Amino acid sequence: MERNIIEELGSLALATRLKNLSERLAKDVAQIYKESSFDFEPRWFTLFHALKNGEELAVTELAAMVQQTHPAVNQVANKLVKEGLAEERKDEVDQRKRLIKLSDKGLSLVERMEPLWKKIKAANDELLVESTDLLAALAKVETALDQKSIYDRVK
Template sequence: MNLYQNLGYLVLGSRLRRLSEAFLSEINRAYQNEGIDFDASWFPVFYLLSKNESLSIKELSEQIEVSHPAASQIITGLKNKNLVTSATCTEDGRKQLVQLTDSGKQLLAQIMPVWEAVTAAMDQLVASEPSCSELLSSITALENTFKRTSLAGLITDKIKTEV
């Protein structure tokens, strides 16, 4: 057992971050191997825009569960690469509607087979390690628990009862 495994929940965030970074690095390498200029961090926006002709930045931020400024930053980066554009909503002038440009749509066509391959490869990896079979449902359960319960509050209660 390594240090991270020995420390259990004390390093859960660090382990999840390391796992996420390793996973995204591998996904980005797969895009590079295919000669596709795409960053895995763009996936949520591209996925949502593949399912919707246009979405407001607010809708994007809510669906990908990031702050409005964080979503705006992603969109600005994609605009700079000419992959998305935004226009003022005709019904509500305060809304900026984001949609894929022609270049973005061409890139989408290139990356969709990679998404299918990622799913198939992960299914294969998870099947080879039975203890991984509940990974996604366990992550969802933990996310839902954090939404319902204040971990900081529980920690404070534990400290107060031990003193």
Template sequence: MDLIQQLGAMAFASRLKRLSERLHKDVSRVYDRHSVDFEARWFPVLYALKERSSQPVTTLASSLRLTHPAINQIAGDMEKQGYVTSSRDKKDERKRLLRLTSRGRKLIKDLEPIWRIIESETGKLLKTSGGNILKSMDKIESALDKKDMYERVMEKLKNLYFKKIKIVEYKPQYKKYFKKLNYEWLKEYFRVEAPDEKILSDPNKYVIKPGGFILFARYKGKIVGTTAVMNHRNSVLELTKMAVTESARGKYIGEKLAVKAIEKCKRLGAKSIVLQTSPKLKAANALYEKLGFEKVKDSDLDLPKYKRKTIMMRLEL
């Protein structure tokens, strides 16, 4: 039984990796049989240097579409064998140049007959598929350039989680969750200050009655997140007290809360939304920027003052 084969598209990357490793292993055996001290995984770098014998690591990484660490590792191994040398670029000290040595050039001459046979046999192998695998791979890579697998999967996961997350309005019985959820993250990153305590202890007085609102996120039957919007003068609302319990993070709960809060602010006729956040909250700040919030120097609003370092952000509606 070949489980990877049976899994089909689900194990596509694993199957490609397995095939790649199998071919690399066979080619390395050929090199070893001919007493050539060379590893198959070095081939792209050596061939690129054959075309142009001196190149920066950054150029090699870009043209081969490999990471800098991968190029550096291969270059380091090849340098130990005396096939390349490395030095700093005189024009730009930040760049590392790789150059073929005389030993490296001799290696290429020894390998070229083997490469031609490998190319021929690989071509025959590809024909057994009955289709043009190389063109198919070109199309796959082109599609991934437009939208990589990470984006594709995360987009679908977001849609999946959004369907499972239910956003509900404030009710007196939810008051305890508003305080509990916010206490959890405040104690994790900072400490609960007087303005926090005031709002969290009486949300009806400080949020609801002045014209604001509080939303809660229910996931798998449990309240796992919350956010509040406080009403200030000049039709400006403040997004505040957003919290998601630790066990439910990474499931787009904060994002759905923020999206629904923004939608409601628009319905209320708000001109803009402001928020105070901390530089420490990198994930939250990335979300705010994704939603269109921009950093501003100050605000003319009488917002709560905290001892923790805060930055102001604003979203124009």
């Protein structure tokens, strides 16, 4: 059997293991999108979902909602705008604020993708039932990190 350094490192490689798991899941979802003839990237999903009801939201609001950095959300928003799936405009009150909403093309895509997202959710739910309650465990870890970061724990 091949040596698995990530398993050997245990909790020391926690971030790497979670990143690898994320990449593995995203790769499968990307393949599902491709085979279902959707030109859609998994990394767009949370932002796209936050906008799916037609709301117009500031990038800062979106970043907080999807728990990603402002630059990361800006990058995805730029891609959605470039693909014609979203529209942007400056806030009338605060010109520094960039407002994003799904375009008609984006809203149409939401409707077409909803059935597939239900299937993906069912597959994820099945996976979680077969393993452990990973979502509850992750929530506990996130709460613990909110209270005291790894940086503070090591310092």
